[in-house]
Amino acid sequence: xxxxxxxxxxxxxxxxxxxxxxxxxxxxxxxxxxxxxxxxxxxxxxxxxxxxxxxxxxxxxxxxxxxxxxxxxxxxxxxxxxxxxxxxxxxxxxxxxxxxxxxxxxxxxxxxxxxxxxxxxxxxxxxxxxxxxxxxxxxxxxxxxxxxxxxxxxxxxxxxxxxxxxxxxxxxx
Amino acid sequence: xxxxxxxxxxxxxxxxxxxxxxxxxxxxxxxxxxxxxxxxxxxxxxxxxxxxxxxxxxxxxxxxxxxxxxxxxxxxxxxxxxxxxxxxxxxxxxxxxxxxxxxxxxxxxxxxxxxxxxxxxxxxxxxxxxxxxxxxxxxxxxxxxxxxxxxxxxxxxxxxxxxxxxxxxxxxx
DNA sequence: ATACTTGCAAAGCCTTTGCAGATCT
DNA sequence: AGATCTGCAAAGGCTTTGCAAGTAT
Numbered sequence: 157x158x159x160x161x162x163x164x165x166x167x168x169x170x171x172x173x174x175x176x177x178x179x180x181x182x183x184x185x186x187x188x189x190x191x192x193x194x195x196x197x198x199x200x201x202x203x204x205x206x207x208x209x210x211x212x213x214x215x216x217x218x219x220x221x222x223x224x225x226x227x228x229x230x231x232x233x234x235x236x237x238x239x240x241x242x243x244x245x246x247x248x249x250x251x252x253x254x255x256x257x258x259x260x261x262x263x264x265x266x267x268x269x270x271x272x273x274x275x276x277x278x279x280x281x282x283x284x285x286x287x288x289x290x291x292x293x294x295x296x297x298x299x300x301x302x303x304x305x306x307x308x309x310x311x312x313x314x315x316x317x318x319x320x321x322x323x324x325x326x327x328x329x
Numbered sequence: 330x331x332x333x334x335x336x337x338x339x340x341x342x343x344x345x346x347x348x349x350x351x352x353x354x355x356x357x358x359x360x361x362x363x364x365x366x367x368x369x370x371x372x373x374x375x376x377x378x379x380x381x382x383x384x385x386x387x388x389x390x391x392x393x394x395x396x397x398x399x400x401x402x403x404x405x406x407x408x409x410x411x412x413x414x415x416x417x418x419x420x421x422x423x424x425x426x427x428x429x430x431x432x433x434x435x436x437x438x439x440x441x442x443x444x445x446x447x448x449x450x451x452x453x454x455x456x457x458x459x460x461x462x463x464x465x466x467x468x469x470x471x472x473x474x475x476x477x478x479x480x481x482x483x484x485x486x487x488x489x490x491x492x493x494x495x496x497x498x499x500x501x502x
Numbered sequence: 503a504t505a506c507t508t509g510c511a512a513a514g515c516c517t518t519t520g521c522a523g524a525t526c527t
Numbered sequence: 528a529g530a531t532c533t534g535c536a537a538a539g540g541c542t543t544t545g546c547a548a549g550t551a552t
Contacts, residue, residue: 177506177551198541211509216542232405232463236517236541252449261453268441273464276425280434282466289462290405291446293455350526350531371516384534389517409516409542 163242164190170227181210185218186227193262194251195231195239231288248273252291256298263291336415337363343400354383358391359400366435367424368404368412404461421446425464429471436464 158166167186171178188205189196201215202208219240222228229243233253241249248270250263273285331339340359344351361378362369374388375381392413395401402416406426414422421443423436446458 175506179507179551181508213510213543214508217508220543230407232407234403234405234411236409238407238542252453252455254455255457263449269445272442276436276464277466280425281469281472282425282427282464283472284428285464285466287462287464289460291449291455291458291460293450293458296454299454299456348531352526352532354533386518386535387533390533393518411517 158244158247160191163244166244167227167242170225174225176221176225181206181214182218182221184209185215186222189222189228189240189242192241194260195233195241195249197237197239199237233290248287248289250289250291252293254295254298255292256294259295331417331420333364336417339417340400340415343398347398349394349398354379354387355391355394357382358388359395362395362401362413362415365414367433368406368414368422370410370412372410374413406463421460421462423462423464425466427468427471428465429467429474432468 164187167190168178171182171186176182184206185201188201196205198212198216198219201219202212206215219228223230223240226243228240231239231241231249233239248265250265250269252261252263253259269287269289273287276282277285337360340363341351344355344359349355357379358374361374369378371385371389371392374392375385379388392401396403396413399416401413404412404414404422406412421438423438423442425434425436426432442460442462446460449455450458
């Protein structure tokens, strides 16, 4: 697994090979994403990445551009909003999400997981394989909280889409 | 892995334990989902499941209800629309998606993959763990097609969100 | 000059909800 | 009657695009 600086170097190299202009805004967004180890929404890019120094449209178009160049990829969580992560070749991403507090943790990709890609490739003939693996569960802290922990069969859907929930600086989604 | 009939039996049992009324529409939708081995959108439920015999609102609310009862779960693909699959306890779902033709294939869940849940549970203290695992790649047929196969570095984003693409009877998304 | 970027505003599209009528117990 | 369903229509919310102005080569 690459460290954040290596991630940025890789991303810049791919950028240079394209005709994309390295504007300050784009560099800022790229740098921000290279420093994040978890999928990041447009909203967070705006607030924490560029801090309102560009329009949402521009940030959005930058993300789309980076996606076209395959520098980032769109990651899927059961929500309406999209999340993006660096698309480093051969680096699949594994995340652990607490269904109660929404905290997202990055997990290292084990060799056995990488092996899965090769297996699929060999048995099904697919090329350019990567995978997304997301674990969902209840974190230790939330298990101790009475509200959610004591009713494990309570509907999860409402808390999951809670409108009052704010995306904090932490790695939540 | 359960067969389709066993899936339906399981789903009906969970339904009976709730105060939900087993209306014809709901049974129809449940039956349809039990017969699908891949995540299914509201649109497909409308067209193929109930064939327009109820409003989109009702189908939508049925899906939300089933989700609250944890009979189905919302699965995530990098698209705006939501997809749903039966949430059979202990059955995580693995899918293989062709990024070119969008065909979705269900993959069996290996014992080693199940083991992952236990590992996470043990090492991180999370409870009620399940996971979603999606593989993305280019299927053999598409590799042979010149248009996409010959430019493996072509932007994937546009084809992925193509507006002219129609969801067929096959398992595409 | 020409091509690329940016921002505003508007349009799109899927999701979600209010409310009244229909249905079941 | 009382509690549930259903459908229409409208509201929401994130995503996407048209167009004109700004910026770099």
